[in-house]
Amino acid sequence: MKTVLRVKGLRKEFGGLIAVEDVSFEIGPGEFVGLIGPNGCGKSTTFNCISGLLDQTAGTVEVFEQDVSTKRPDEIQKLGLTRTFQHTRLWRRMTVIENLMVPSRNQFGSGLTDSLQALLRPHRSSAEEERLDKAYSVLDQLEVPHMAHNLTSELSGGQSKLVDIGRSMMGDPELLLLDEPVAGVAGPLAMKIFNNLRNIVDETGISVLIIEHNMDFILRQGVDRIIVMNEGKILMQGTPDEVRGNREVIEAYLGATGEPQEEET
Ligand SMILES: Nc1ncnc2c1ncn2[C@@H]1O[C@H](COP(=O)(O)OP(=O)(O)OP(=O)(O)O)[C@@H](O)[C@H]1O
Numbered sequence: 001m002k003t004v005l006r007v008k009g010l011r012k013e014f015g016g017l018i019a020v021e022d023v024s025f026e027i028g029p030g031e032f033v034g035l036i037g038p039n040g041c042g043k044s045t046t047f048n049c050i051s052g053l054l055d056q057t058a059g060t061v062e063v064f065e066q067d068v069s070t071k072r073p074d075e076i077q078k079l080g081l082t083r084t085f086q087h088t089r090l091w092r093r094m095t096v097i098e099n100l101m102v103p104s105r106n107q108f109g110s111g112l113t114d115s116l117q118a119l120l121r122p123h124r125s126s127a128e129e130e131r132l133d134k135a136y137s138v139l140d141q142l143e144v145p146h147m148a149h150n151l152t153s154e155l156s157g158g159q160s161k162l163v164d165i166g167r168s169m170m171g172d173p174e175l176l177l178l179d180e181p182v183a184g185v186a187g188p189l190a191m192k193i194f195n196n197l198r199n200i201v202d203e204t205g206i207s208v209l210i211i212e213h214n215m216d217f218i219l220r221q222g223v224d225r226i227i228v229m230n231e232g233k234i235l236m237q238g239t240p241d242e243v244r245g246n247r248e249v250i251e252a253y254l255g256a257t258g259e260p261q262e263e264e265t
Pocket residue numbers: 014017019037038039040041042043044045046086213
């Protein structure tokens with residue numbers, strides 16, 4: 001079976017700072033994988049290199065076995081990779097369904113006004129109807145169809161994160177990279193988001209790589225595998241059970257005492 005994502009010897013320097021150092025991992029089809037590590041350990045930078053937003057200093061990235069190391073973000077997106085950003089960016093004066101109809105950042109162009117006008121016209125083309133149907137079905141998948149006509153400015157932080165995930169699903173990605181989609185989201189909604197993602201992975205066979213900050217939380221959220229980063233490097237990768245039992249991880253996260261350390265954020 002084809003590897004969905006292969007990162008080999010990835011390195012990213014910012015001036016004298018080595019943000020990512022010799023990071024290698026693979027994601028297979030239908031895998032739900034967590035990427036975890038303390039503040040500033042290089043998680044988002046890894047995403048930025050994979051999605052083409054940053055040029056890596058060294059190493060290669062393959063998406064569906066194609067070397068994307070020198071490709072632009074829009075070219076990588078066309079291969080089936082979609083990502084979200086740590087800070088949610090929604091059109092605040094539009095409704096949820098309108099936000100889902102807007103093409104993603106990489107596809108801006110006439111598409112933006114076309115798809116919004118489609119919402120206002122009584123007679124839509126079949127392609128536009130399809131996109132609207134798709135938007136409603138994404139809201140169904142995320143179990144928030146009732147939010148369709150709410151203004152995004154009226155949503156809670158957690159609900160906005162859900163809409164952002166919904167937007168990322170509009171293009172039927174085969175590989176979804178989510179950067180802290182539940183940061184600052186209340187516990188029950190955060191668990192629901194993970195649960196829905198697990199179901200989407202199982203039902204559609206897409207692969208999801210999700211950055212999460214909280215080790216204790218991700219260990220209980222049904223991911224297949226966890227990649228643990230620390231100071232730019234991979235500390236270990238394994239199943240939640242393997243990560244839970246790893247001494248180095250426990251020490252990096254909990255300190256030698258095994259007692260939880262205070263959150264920095
Ligand atoms: N564009 C940039 N220019 C310079 N330094 C950067 C840039 N982006 C990230 N860094 C630095 O690289 C290191 C890794 O940052 P990164 O954002 O990847 O960490 P992170 O693991 O996502 O952290 P967090 O959990 O806080 O989101 C940090 O020291 C950060 O300050």
